[in-house]
Amino acid sequence: MFSLLRNPKVMRAVVIVVAATFLIGFAGIFAFAGMELPLGGPEPSGNDLAEQIDQYVQSLQAEIETFEGYGPDERQAWDMRYLGDLYFQLAQTLNYYYGENVDEELGQALDAYSQALRLDPDETTALLAKAITQSALGRLDEARLTYEAFLEIHPDHFDGQASYTHLLIRLEASEEARDQLEQLRQLADGEEDDAVVRELETMLAQ
Numbered sequence: 001m002f003s004l005l006r007n008p009k010v011m012r013a014v015v016i017v018v019a020a021t022f023l024i025g026f027a028g029i030f031a032f033a034g035m036e037l038p039l040g041g042p043e044p045s046g047n048d049l050a051e052q053i054d055q056y057v058q059s060l061q062a063e064i065e066t067f068e069g070y071g072p073d074e075r076q077a078w079d080m081r082y083l084g085d086l087y088f089q090l091a092q093t094l095n096y097y098y099g100e101n102v103d104e105e106l107g108q109a110l111d112a113y114s115q116a117l118r119l120d121p122d123e124t125t126a127l128l129a130k131a132i133t134q135s136a137l138g139r140l141d142e143a144r145l146t147y148e149a150f151l152e153i154h155p156d157h158f159d160g161q162a163s164y165t166h167l168l169i170r171l172e173a174s175e176e177a178r179d180q181l182e183q184l185r186q187l188a189d190g191e192e193d194d195a196v197v198r199e200l201e202t203m204l205a206q
Contacts, residue, residue, distance in 0.1 A: 053097050060090045077120035084112035084129055091136075109133050124153055128160050135167055143167055158187045162196050169203050177204055 067083045087109035091102035110133045116126040127150045134143035147164040154160060161184050168177035181200060188197050 053093065057090065057093055060086055060093070064090065075115070075119070077116045077123045077126070080112045080116035080119060081123060081126040081129065084109045084116065084126065084133070087112060088129070088133060103137065106133055106137050110137065124150060127153075128157075128163075131160075131167075132163060135163070135170075140167060140171055144171065156187055158184070158189070158193055158196075161187060162200065165200050166203065169200065174204065 064083065064086050067079060067086070070079065087105050091105035091109065094100040094105065095102045110130060113126045113130040113133060116123050117130065127146060131143050131146035131150060134140075134146055144164075144167060147160065147167060150160050151157065151164060161180060165177055165180040165184055168174075168180060177200075181197065181204065184197055184200070188194050
């Protein structure tokens, strides 16, 4: 299994980047497993990096194929959440580096997260991932309901609140976004969180 998707710091970075940039349009900014490529790194240049990206895509596709081979009785909630993460990472990579339409991959991610929640309604990580994926697909009203369900369970979850605030900005619900931003300021803990707050403040002011 890829250590990338199991790494809480990487998953947090993905959520924060989603709040700051990803939802503006499907700009897949991600960290490679085992590669010194920063979040928001440059477009690939040179054969070596292009080959690494191709290998990464192939690895994701192989991992997805393995999980898709599991029978219904073998699938646990964690398996389906992980499968959703794989599809999500694949979508980010294909869109950001190759400019491909990735609605199909995002749809597969959404299906996997939904299955995870059916298997275990307490799998709230999948609930947040589902909201993010719905947002990426432009299903904003559905995403709003999913975010609200997540935040009802985890009202102090900074990344969830940040992503939800960005969704409200996209929906032009300015007053609600301002209220959420005030909550977010109180939750912010450290420079990384403060940077997200400032980015959302800038978006709201535009």
